[in-house]
Amino acid sequence: MHGLVFDVAHLLAGSLVLISFIELYQDRLFALINIFAAHALVLALSVAWQAYVQEAPHLYITAAIALVFKAVVIPMALHRIIVRLGIHREIETVVGIGPAMLLGMGLVALSMVVMLRVTAEADPLAREDLAFSLSxxxxxxxxMVTRRNAVSQVIGFMSLENGLVLAATGAKGMPLVVEISVAFSVLIAFIVIGIFLFRIRERFDTVDVQALDRFRGERK
Amino acid sequence: MNLNALDAVLAIPLFAAAVLAALPGYQLTAKLNVLASLLTFLAAISLFVIEPRSGDYLLVDDLNKVFIVLTTFVAFTTSVFSASYIGHEIEIGRLKPAYVRFYHAMYQVLMFAMNLALLANNIGLMWVAIEIATLTTVLMVGIYRTHEALEAAWKYFILGSVGIALALFGTILVYMAAKPVIGEGLYAMVWTVLVVHAAKFDPALLNVAFVFLLLGYGTKVGLAPLHAWLPDAHAEGPTPISAVLSGLLLNVALYALLRFKILLALNPAAIAPGPLMVTMGLISCVFAAFMLYRRRDIKRMFAYSSIEHMGIIVFAFGMGGPLANFAGLLHMTMHSLTKSAIFFAVGHIAQVKGTQKIADITGLTVSTPLLGWGLVLGVVAIAGLPPLGIFMSEFLVVSSTFARQPWLATILALGILIALGGLFLRLNTIAFGEPRGSTAPTHASYVPLFAHLAIVFVAGIYLPPTLVSGFQNVARLLG
Known part of the structure; x- marks a missing residue:
């Protein structure tokens, strides 16, 4: 039984890292959003598995929020925003796809080296979880840093939060933070979509962050 | 349930936020905002008289009492300044009345979040509170809805969230380190329990956790490589928010960092957090000092000055030891008071001249003598000239370092001198000479400005013995 518990958790967390890589090389906004929905779905499965393994029913709430909110509601809302703004063209990336993937691999290697080394005494499940979530x-x-578009930066931020939720649920018996951090990711998503995108649209007729750069305080 | 001062410090701003969100009309809400801030300040002072018992979630000790009284005091004076500042903004139509309701509610939510971060006995709760504070300030920085304000808010949001995310990862790692010793569940995140068992934690995990926490909360402190959000957020938001950001929010993030520094210091096998903090502090100080020279926007200039001073403070706490910690605490208090006073003056000056461009602001001591001289005094204080309070604290930082690490002290002193040059170069044209351009009438509130300056002036000459012994207690606590 323990083998199965470990393997499923490992599979789900590993898939999350893999989907993060897939997000890296998307050059269309719609595709990026769909991949993010898959990211959130895998997170929901992973959290649900942790809830089952740790016999911690409150984690099912976290899983449900990830499933309903991050995998369905947010992607749908982003789809609508993109259609309404008419920006479903290619994403301008700062770094090419090749270098971005190489950088990504370097980062994953780094997190493995750091986390596996320092957690040598922790139980293997939590250990792998922590290494994957840091990745x-x-x-x-x-x-976030390789994209200029505000929508893809928000998606980058939400995948980052998914990693944090994975870490928090992997740390067995961690109080408070799971529920609250999920509530916060909801709040952040609201703020970002509701206020910033619409305000940016109102003022610039674009959500390309590069357009914002022109207005930086001292470069007038 | 009997309500004690501890609950009051949190409940008053929260209740006020709800009321202010519901009430229309600027005149009334501005007064209520001041009243709520005053009540919170009084509740905070009463913590010294009757010390409530700490629970699993909230904590009062010598360290956070200093922070909480400073925070609520500056919050109160800023609310007085804010009343006249926002009044003028509505008059000239820069701020819509509908937004003022939102502004006041957010101001109180921010106060609640900062007080909660300072009082939290749970490292998870502390993280949540700092996140709320970040989000509310993001919204307030973007409140003018101009291009610049939106860009500043967006940049602040992205960098602030990344910092906050790294800090959460660090917090999770601390929990992981504590779990084998304390056991699963709530107590592995309770500060007072963590401190008792810190020596037995896995040092490797603690080390990694501290790096994440330093980068995460360090972003919010505005330390050098991670400071990019700070000048924009200060320059483009409403000036009361600049004052609160510089005077208070940076301190709150620093407080979080200090808590974890204590934790690491208690574990003999973990890395010493000091050298990391000393390095980042020195870089921030020297870098920001050079950046002072080419600023064209008056609020951006003082934002860089904040980075410089946070660098000095982090340096002092990084050096550690009773004397350097004492100096760091004193410097933090003096910087909060002086920098918010400067922003009070700058806010009204920008309103009088209708611009924040340094080139367009000249001869203030002739055109608006009170504001002009207020600014001159503030800059003299912040540059660290005797006999004002910042001179005292900077002198203590430098002299205590000279005895231990002369080279580091030399670099620090150089940074302070470079900053002094940069500030006076600008002050010369801003304050003196022939006034140019139009001068609009304004109903400035001078009381908060000169009250802060008076405290800083007195502190430079005479520190009350109770304050000194209180700070010495805290300095010992910080190790």
Missing amino acids: VVLLGLLL
Whole structure:
């Protein structure tokens, strides 16, 4: 039984890292959003598995929020925004796909080296989970810095949060933080979509962050 | 349930936020905002008289009492300044009345979040509170809805969230380190329990956790390689928010960092957090000092000055030891008071001149003597000239370092001197000479400005013995 518990958790967390890589090389917004939905779906499965394994029913709430909110509601809302703004063209990336993938691999290697070494005494399940979640966090960061479009930066941030949720649920018996951090990811998504995108649209007729750069305080 | 001062410090701003969100009309809400801030300040002072018992979620000790009183005091004076500042903004139509309701509610939510972060006895709760504070300030920075304000808010949001995310990862790692010793569940995140068992934690995990926490909360402190959000957020938001950001929110993030520094210091096998903090502090100080020279926007200039001073403070706490910690605490207090006073003056000056461009602001001591001289005094104080409070604390930082690490002290002193040059170069044209351009009338509130300056002036000459012994207690606590 223990073998199965470990293998399924391993499979789900590993898939999350893999999907983060797939997000890295998407060059269309719609595709990126769909992949993010898959990311959130795998997260929901992973959290549900942890809830089952740890016999912690409150984690099912976290899983449900990830499933309903991150995998369905947010992607649908982003789809609508993109259609309404008419920006479903190619994403401008700062770094090419090749270098971005190489950087991503370097980051994953880094997180494995760091986390596996320092957690030598922790139980293997939590250990692998932590290493994978750090990879997802770093890949989310990479996605944010390699994109100029505000929508894809938000997606990068949400995948980063998925990594944090994975870490928090993997740390057995961690109080408070799971529920609250999920509530916060909801809040952040609301703020980002509701206020920033619409305000940016109102003012610039574009959500390309590069257009914002022109207005930086001192470069007038 | 009997309500004690501890609950009041949190409940008053929260209740006020709900009321202010519901009430229309600027006149009334501005007064209520001041009243709520005053009540919170009084509740915070009463913590010194009757110390409530700490629970699993909230904690009062010598360290956070200093922070909480400073926070609520500056929050109160800023609310007084904010009332006259926002009044003018509505008059000239820069801020729509509908947004003012939102602004006041957010101001109180921010106060609640900062107080919660300072009082939290749970590292998870502390993280949540700092996240709320970040989100509310993002919304307030973007409140003018101009191009610049939106860009600043977006940049702040992205960098702030990344910092916050790294800090959460660090927090999870601390829990992982504590779990084998304390056991699963709530107590592995309770500060007072963590401190008792810290020596037995796995040092490798703690080391990695501290790196994440330093980068995460360090972003919010505005330390050098991670500071990019800070000047924009200060320059484009409403000036009361610049004052609160510089004077308070940076301190709150620093407080979080100090808590974890104590934790690491208790574990003999973990890395010493000091050298990391010393390095980042020095880089911030020297880098920001050079950046002061080419600024064209007056609020951006003082934002860089904040980075410089946070660098000095982090440096002092990184050096550690009773004297350097004492100096760091004193410097933090003096910087909060002086920098918010400067922003009070700058806010009204920008309103009078209708611009934040340094080139367009000249001869203030002639055109608006009170504001002009207020700014001159503030800059003299912040540059660290005697006999004001910052001179005292900077002198203590530098002299205590000279005895231990002369080279580091030399670099630090150089940074302080470079910053002094940069500030006075600009001050010369801003404050003196022939006034140019139009001067609009304004109903400035001078009381908060000169009250802060008076405290800083007195502190430079005479520190009350109770304050000194209180700070010494905290300095010992910080190790």
